[in-house]
Amino acid sequence: MGAVAVLIFSTVAGSIFAFALLWAISQALKLTEEAEEARELKIRLAEVKAKEELRKAA
Amino acid sequence: MATGGPIAWKLLSVAHLFFLGISVGAFFLSTLPYVFHVKQYNPLGKLMLCTSLMTLLPALLLLVLSLSSMMTWVIWLYGAYTLILVGQVRLAIRERGVGRDRQVVRMLGIIGVVVTLPLLTGSGMIPGLFPMTFLVSTLLSGGALVVCLSPLVIKDGWALRETVSELAGLVGALLTFELLALLAEVLVALGSGIPSHIATIRMILVGPSAWIFWGLQIVAGALVPLLLLFRGPRVSLKASAIACFFILVGVFAFLLNGVNTQSSLMGRGTSGVA
Numbered sequence: 326m327g328a329v330a331v332l333i334f335s336t337v338a339g340s341i342f343a344f345a346l347l348w349a350i351s352q353a354l355k356l357t358e359e360a361e362e363a364r365e366l367k368i369r370l371a372e373v374k375a376k377e378e379l380r381k382a383a
Numbered sequence: 384m385a386t387g388g389p390i391a392w393k394l395l396s397v398a399h400l401f402f403l404g405i406s407v408g409a410f411f412l413s414t415l416p417y418v419f420h421v422k423q424y425n426p427l428g429k430l431m432l433c434t435s436l437m438t439l440l441p442a443l444l445l446l447v448l449s450l451s452s453m454m455t456w457v458i459w460l461y462g463a464y465t466l467i468l469v470g471q472v473r474l475a476i477r478e479r480g481v482g483r484d485r486q487v488v489r490m491l492g493i494i495g496v497v498v499t500l501p502l503l504t505g506s507g508m509i510p511g512l513f514p515m516t517f518l519v520s521t522l523l524s525g526g527a528l529v530v531c532l533s534p535l536v537i538k539d540g541w542a543l544r545e546t547v548s549e550l551a552g553l554v555g556a557l558l559t560f561e562l563l564a565l566l567a568e569v570l571v572a573l574g575s576g577i578p579s580h581i582a583t584i585r586m587i588l589v590g591p592s593a594w595i596f597w598g599l600q601i602v603a604g605a606l607v608p609l610l611l612l613f614r615g616p617r618v619s620l621k622a623s624a625i626a627c628f629f630i631l632v633g634v635f636a637f638l639l640n641g642v643n644t645q646s647s648l649m650g651r652g653t654s655g656v657a
Contacts, residue, residue, distance in 0.1 A: 332501060339500040343518060347411060351419035358423050
């Protein structure tokens with residue numbers, strides 16, 4: 326009986342921990358991806374602005 | 384099957400846990416694209432599931448050979464886990480009716496995480512002393528094998544190369560986390576004042592097999608891969624694969640230490656008092 330209780334407890338606690346860990350990893354990865362996208366957008370925007378200024382100067 | 388003597392039994396047992404850990408770790412990682420919608424890991428989803436299924440087969444074979452777990456419910460769990468994996472691989476590969484298939488793969492992923500936890504406990508994978516480290520090391524070993532295998536499947540896809548590079552970064556982060564968790568768990572065990580815990584830690588750190596911990600687990604399995612993975616902003620695929628191979632050596636040493644210490648303490652009369 327005690328062993329079954331330990332097993333159930335470890336399964337529930339382990340599942341919660343595993344899901345929490347995976348969720349945290351996924352959030353961190355999504356944030357990294359968003360930051361990467363934002364960085365790329367910034368670079369593209371700067372390129373467009375530079376081209377625009379060159380066009381105006383010409 | 385203990386007919387080959389205690390050393391053979393220990394190695395079979397460790398190898399079984401090693402392959403099971405890789406399988407579960409790769410499966411857990413596959414939940415990132417399929418359950419948690421991490422888009423950048425989509426290209427590696429199938430490789431993660433296939434790695435999980437491929438390593439489950441030797442784990443099952445070694446389970447039969449070592450008979451490390453005679454409990455019927457563990458066999459049932461293995462059956463359920465195998466079915467879930469086969470279903471997921473089939474649905475992920477066929478790519479027909481993508482939306483509905485993906486929903487099913489997602490559901491199977493959630494059920495799979497719940498099924499694998501008692502499987503790990505039943506196989507002796509999560510001992511009381513290092514529960515967190517064991518869970519992280521499953522993710523670590525699964526991710527490491529996926530990175531090791533990726534050069535075989537990458538032909539010239541730049542996007543896939545980028546994804547593998549990101550996964551190698553995640554593996555490096557997990558390794559760092561595991562080292563910190565290991566340190567925390569060692570300190571907690573030493574500070575607990577429980578004689579069996581202190582005896583276990585002493586046996587690992589300064590016992591006759593301390594070279595496994597310091598040489599294989601810490602130097603070869605942690606420091607070398609960390610140096611390879613974090614030596615610059617761009618790490619080549621080859622360097623990542625080599626680092627991940629060393630990580631797998633370290634995980635094997637970690638499990639060997641666990642089984643070694645457990646059997647030594649049991650041999651002393653279970654009390655484990657040093």
